[in-house]
Amino acid sequence: MTRAPASFVPPVAIDPDGGVPIYRQLSDWFRRAILDGHLRPGQRVxxxxxxxxxxxxxxxxxxxxxxxxxxxGYLESFAGSGTRVAQAIPSDAWAVPGGGRRSAPPDRGVPxxxxxxxxxxxxxxQTWLDSQGAFRVGLPALDRFPTGRWARLLSRHARQLAVATMAYGDPAGHExxxxxxxxxxxxxRAVRCDARQVLITTGSQQALQICAHVLLDAGERAWxxxxxxPGAHQAFRTAGVRMVPVPVDGEGIDVGEGVRRARDARVAYISPSHQFPLGTTMSAARRMQLLAWAAREGAWIVEDDYDSEYRFGGRPVxxxxxxxxxxxxxxLGTFSKVMYPALRLGYMVVxxxxxxxxxxxxxAIDTFSASLPQLAMADFIREGHFARHIRAMRVLYRERRAALLDAIGRQLDGRFEVVGADAGMQLVGLLPPGVDDVAVSRKAARRGVSARPLSQCYLEPPSRGGLILGYGGATPRQIEEGVRRLARCF
Ligand SMILES: Cc1ncc(COP(=O)(O)O)c(C=O)c1O
Structure with a gap:
């Protein structure tokens, strides 16, 4: 018999003055807990x-x-391994007098x-999340992550875990x-700040959530x-913010249109270095226009700089x-793309x-982020591994991007208009007008390829669908094969 884990003390309610013998109260309680499934077969008592x-x-x-x-027959006893809930519950346990089985009382309350x-x-x-290679959006090259070095840094701190590190920490994060x-x-990134303005978050998703709650009251509007x-939509939606869709063109968010739609919005959410998902870089003129609007209206700008470490054409922005x-x-920034997403470490500068x-x-949201990864991350940056890893990944993603563009050129010519390939780890293939991108994506998923539909990033109905293809996490071979399978989905 396998060893059962140590038992927890169950929340038995005993009424010493209830007139029912204590042993009966106890056996009734255990019988009920076993029948209701709170105590499971084989579980130690x-x-x-x-x-x-x-x-x-x-x-x-x-x-x-x-x-x-x-x-x-509700419990079983084994020499040397204590008493457990029986593997087979008595067959008449569910029977009720007069036949039938016990069931929960009918719920007649208000829905x-x-x-x-x-x-x-x-x-x-889920189908768009299943693939860990071609063309999962937002996935870095996990096969090239320096796991050995990272594990050493983590274990260095785990072995010398100080009391201060194990206790509640500063909500702003590890200094x-x-x-x-x-x-x-x-x-x-030419960000002007000192450490006091930096807050560590559990991924930039949480930073978006905090922004929505701190900057806006429910019912107020955000561009x-x-x-x-979509992650920003989710964060603002859960805060009760009214989202105003503002179109994006070749220069980034259309500030003039934003003013026409909601001059008095409290916030503009933007990704100016590499617009998600279209990949546009916001022009200098638009940046000035946006800052001027914010100054005029007393509004805030939330800048999501999620993957600008990787640029392949033009000057750094x-x-x-x-x-x-x-x-x-x-x-807002994140370590999801430059390290790995499951690290769940991001930051904001306020x-x-x-x-x-x-x-x-x-x-208020979750007190503070787990300390141990923060300690290791600080060393990873200070000891130069971070800069080295980014440099290596820039070269790698340039190769993977070239492999994807090449495969698209050969296998999807005419069916795909590529946009947004100058930076980051993904590009968009616009589909011919009238082609349903969700249907193509589902077909691709059935062939083991993740291709997220562009239309799902829109708040207003789009004029044209497309597929967002992440290439950071896919090897050239997976890319070639992925495009071949994709070509069969049209
Ligand atoms: C625009 C944008 N912002 C932020 C993130 C990163 O989110 P997180 O730091 O929560 O992993 C992503 C990831 O896909 C993204 O595409």
Whole structure:
């Protein structure tokens, strides 16, 4: 017989003055818990000594109850491995007098309902998440991640786990990591900040959630790039924000159209370095126009800079935050693309005067992010592994991108108009007008290829569908094979 895990003390309710003998109350409680499935077959029950001690009752009562349950076949006893819930529950256990089986009493209450804004939520279809290669969006080259080095850093800290690291920590995050991020952002992204303005989050998804809750009251309006990042839609929707779709053109979000649709919106959510999903880089003129609107209307700009480490054409683009003289930009970044998504570490840079509000907002959501990965991440940056990894991945993604463009050129010529391939780890293939991108995506999923439909990134009905293809996590061979399978889906 396999060893069962140690038992938990169950929440037995005993009424010493209830007029029913304690042993009977106890055996009734266990019988009910077993029948309701709270205690499962094979699960160990506490020893008579420890249960009597926990409940403050005599051991004799517990022994009598257990004897009764053993006799009825609800419990089994094994020499050396204690007493457990029987593997086979007595066959008449579910019978009720007069025939039939026990079932939950009918619920005649008022129908239950969840919040309207939650009812409008829907995550991506599982089929688009199944593939770990071609062409899962947002997946970096996990096959090239320096796992050995990372494991050494993690275990270095795990072995010397200080009491302070195990206790509740600062909602803003581990100070040395915030320092390292501030230095990195200043040098690589021209972000103007010091470590006090940096808050560590559980991925940038959480940063979006915090922004929605701290910057807007429910019912207030926010400009959303259309098409845009579904994760941002989810975060703003759950905060009860009214999203105003603002079209994106070759220069980024159309600020003039935003003003026409909702001049007094409180927030604009944008991804200016590499628009998600179309890949546009926001022009300098639009950046100025957006900052001027924010200054005029007292609005905030949420800048999502999720993958700008990787650029393949043109000059590096600095952050919008670095141009902002009015402290109106909240800058978001993530380690999901440059490390790996399951790390769940992101960060935000907030204007100095907003630090207390954002610290409190961050604290309200999940107190703070797990400490151990933060300690390892700080070392990973400070010891130069981060910069080295980014450099290596830039070369690799350039190759993978070239392999994808080449395969599309050969196998999908004329059926695919590629946009947004200058940066990041994904591109978009626009489909001919009238082609249903969801139908093509589902066909692709059946062939083991993930190709997320562009139409699902829109708040307003799109004029044209497309497929978003991530290439960061796919080897050239997977890319070639993925495009071959995709070509059969039209
Ligand atoms: C536009 C955008 N923002 C943020 C993220 C990253 O989110 P997280 O840091 O929560 O993994 C992604 C990932 O796909 C993204 O595409």
């Amino acid at each position: 506490p020893s008579t000594r420890s249960l009597a001690g926990e409940l403050g009752i005599s051991r004799i009562s517990v022994l009598s109850a257990y004897d009764q349950l053993l006799a009825e 239950r309902r969840i919040a309207g804004r939650a009812a409008g939520l829907h995550g991506p279809e 040395p990591l915030r320092e390292a991020i501030a230095t990195y952002l200043g040098a690589a 959303m790039e259309d098409p845009g990042y 600095a952050s919008l935050q670095g141009l902002d003289a009015g402290a109106r930009v909240i800058y 204007p100095r005067d907003l630090v207390p509000a954002f610290r409190a907002g961050r604290d």
